[in-house]
Amino acid sequence: MNEYTIICVDDEREILDAVQYDLEPLASHFDLEAAESVDEAESVIDQMQSENRSLALVLCDHIMPGRLGVDFLIQLNQELETKKARKLLLTGQADLEATIEAVNQAGLHYFLAKPWDSGALLKVVIDQLTTFVIENVEEPLSFVKVLDGARIFNSIHENEI
Amino acid sequence: MGLEYLIQSMKTKFESFNEKIMNKLFFAFAVPIVLAAIPRELIPIVNMTVIEHRMLAIFVMAVLFWVLEPIPIFATSVMVVALQLVTISNRGMIWLRDNGNESEFGELLDYKDLLQTFASPIIMLFLGGFFLAIAATKYRLDVNLARVFLRPFGSNPQRVMLGLMLITAVFSMFMSNTATTALMLAVLAPVLKLFRPDDPGRIAFVLCIPFAANIGGIGTPIGTPPNAVAMKYLTGEISIGFGEWMVFGVPFSLLLLFFAWRLLLWFSPPQEDKIGLLIQGSFLKSRQAIIVYFIFGSTILLWLTEHIHGMSSHVVAMLPVTVFVATRIVTSKDLKKISWDVLWLISGGIALGLGLEKTGLSKHMIESVPLDRFPPILIILIATFLAIMMSTFISNTATANLLLPLVAALGSSLSSLEALGGDKLLILLVAFSCSLAMGLPISTPPNAMAYATDMIGTKELLKSGCIVGGIGLLLLYLMAYILRQIGFV
Structure with missing residues (x-):
């Protein structure tokens, strides 16, 4: 069990499986959780917080039965514990209005369009997680192996005098 | 279910985290406390005063805390200064100041000298x-x-x-x-x-x-x-x-x-x-x-x-x-x-050295070991070797903080060392040796960073690091010889 978690929210099981497969190289340092709806994602986050683990990144679809992805991201952006998490939309159906809302109110960090290229997805996630680690983790050194080592070393250089 | 689960999980986390650290903390506190409690007469250091006895306990505690690291190493430094201020300074606790028998009590340290180490x-x-x-x-x-x-x-x-x-x-x-x-x-x-x-x-x-x-x-x-x-x-x-x-x-x-x-x-x-x-x-x-x-x-x-x-x-x-x-x-x-943290780590070391010297403990400790019998060259070899070994496993600065006060006392009290450059050379050699330890990921922060890239294994680091350190020691002896020949030390 790792201290930091990546959660993927999508109503299609195949998408969740594919994302989990693509992000497998990060599994040694981040827990990969999958949720088929916003409600399920919320209970995963509750459980996680009770175990003192933090959300590092959320990868979310927009149009889902029940609550919408962008609304969920806005909610995460308003809560203290999840505000720091990197927020990504992975969707094919978000219209302009929803996307604008996500950028302006949810603090969206990245927009990925479906279908995606698995190498590109991993690269984007690594980049976002590196930012998360640099901003929030006290001892980022152990993440050098799986994330962007050069950026982590640079941040150590700038902060460690 | 939520609350119960929360408490349970926090408990297990707390316990597993704390068990190891608690054991270390207990040990690192218990040994110096026992040492401070046993009568001075039983400790094989000649002419030890009450103040020196307390200083000895603080020194032993510093050794254990810097080796076991139950708290951050710079926190140990701060603790060393604080304990010295409370137990052996002239503004310490009033009940600890004098027992009425001046000759055996020793001289209290000036609290200003101790506090000044933070801005030395x-x-x-x-x-x-x-x-x-x-x-x-x-x-x-x-x-x-x-x-x-x-x-x-x-x-x-x-x-x-x-x-x-x-x-x-x-x-x-x-x-x-x-x-x-x-x-x-x-x-x-x-x-x-x-x-x-x-x-x-x-x-x-x-x-x-x-x-x-x-x-x-x-x-x-x-x-x-x-x-x-x-x-x-x-x-x-x-x-x-x-x-x-x-x-x-x-x-x-x-x-x-x-x-x-x-x-x-x-x-x-x-x-x-x-x-x-x-x-x-x-x-x-x-x-x-x-x-x-x-x-x-x-x-x-x-x-x-x-x-x-x-x-x-x-x-x-x-x-x-x-x-x-x-x-x-x-x-x-x-x-x-x-x-x-780096500055305070050094300050604590300076304060420790000050206490060891001013109380007279370092001198008495050195005198209690019959070092005269050893050839001075052997003393140099042992001191440098000890420095490199210690700093392979613990912080280089902590090693210097612990060894240098003793080495300084050794150099100035042992006349046979004079022929080889005296305390000046010995201090330099030990300080250099502290930087030569690079055989393990934990030896220095730079080693830890290279190790974090996952491109080298412990084996490669151990092999190259030890050989470089070994060559460094040999070069160090060569440097000592040259410095002696040109009359620098």
Whole structure:
């Protein structure tokens, strides 16, 4: 069990499986959780917080039965514990209005369009997680192996005098 | 279910986390407390006073805390000062001040002397170094210098590696070894990705940076904290100036660097015949950047020319501090980047040394061991060997904090050492030895960073690190011989 978690929210099981497969190289340092709806994602986050683990990144679809992805991201952006998490939309159906809302109110960090290229997805996630680690983790050194080592070393250089 | 689960999970987490640390804490506190409780007569140190007895308990506690690390090492330093203030200073607890039997009680330390260790001249010298580093990083002087200096080394991997090592070593003489290693590994990281995974050259390149940083730190008094601790004992007749230190420190560093370079290439020769190390950027030309370049150069120049202008290195260190804050190059926000933990770690060591010396404990401890019977050369060998062994496993600075006060007392009280250079040489050798330990990931922060790249294993680090350290020790003895021959010590 790792201290930091990546959660993927999508109503299609195949998408969740594919994302989990693509992000497998990060599994040694981040827990990969999958949720088929916003409600399920919320209970995963509750459980996680009770175990003192933090959300590092959320990868979310927009149009889902029940609550919408962008609304969920806005909610995460308003809560203290999840505000720091990197927020990504992975969707094919978000219209302009929803996307604008996500950028302006949810603090969206990245927009990925479906279908995606698995190498590109991993690269984007690594980049976002590196930012998360640099901003929030006290001892980022152990993440050098799986994330962007050069950026982590640079941040150590700038902060460690 | 939620709350119950929360409590349960917190409990298990708390217990597993705490069990190990609690055991260490208990042990590290219990031993010195027992030691303080047993009658003085039972401790085999001659003429020990009450104050010395307390100091002994504090010293033993410092050893255990720095070795077991149940709390951060700089916190141990702070604790050492606090305990000394409470138990053996003239403003300590009133019930601990006097038992009415003056001759056996010993002399209390002045509380001002203990508190002044937080702002001793050595700390100010180090602070000056920090200011240079903060400004150089902020105005990208370090990256730009690396870019310019690396250019003449071309694209031949062997030469590029030598260039990287030289730059790393020179930077770490003025910046912290940790910051230098982080900078150079960041520069190197994109290149490492281009190496084929089976190319042994990757290992050589990853190792060359931390080794060069460890070795380069030896070059100046502010290169690494053990040097600063040593400077504290090199006062009065045996004092050494900034430039004087560099006269032997820099050649030693460069020579060992050369050996390390050849050794790494021999163990893991790079297969590629060309590597392109590109650092982007150009020198900033703003007014403030120019001030940074000018002050950086002037400070180093003034440090090297003490014999002309008479200002000691500690006084010169106030130049970058003053100019950089006055010109807003270092703002109040930047001030927060200063590694207070490093400064306090040194302060605690100085306070520990002060206590050991002023109470007379270090002298009595040395006298209680029949060292006269050993040939002085053996004492030098044991002291340097002990330093390198200890600092392989614990912090270099903690090693220096623990060993140097004893070594200083040893050098000044053992007359047979005089023929070999006395306390001056012994202090220098032990301080250098503290920086030569690089066999494990935990030996130094630079080693830990290289290890974090996952491109080297413990085995490779152990093999190269121990051999480089071994060669370093041999070079150190050679240096001692030469310094003795020319009459420096």
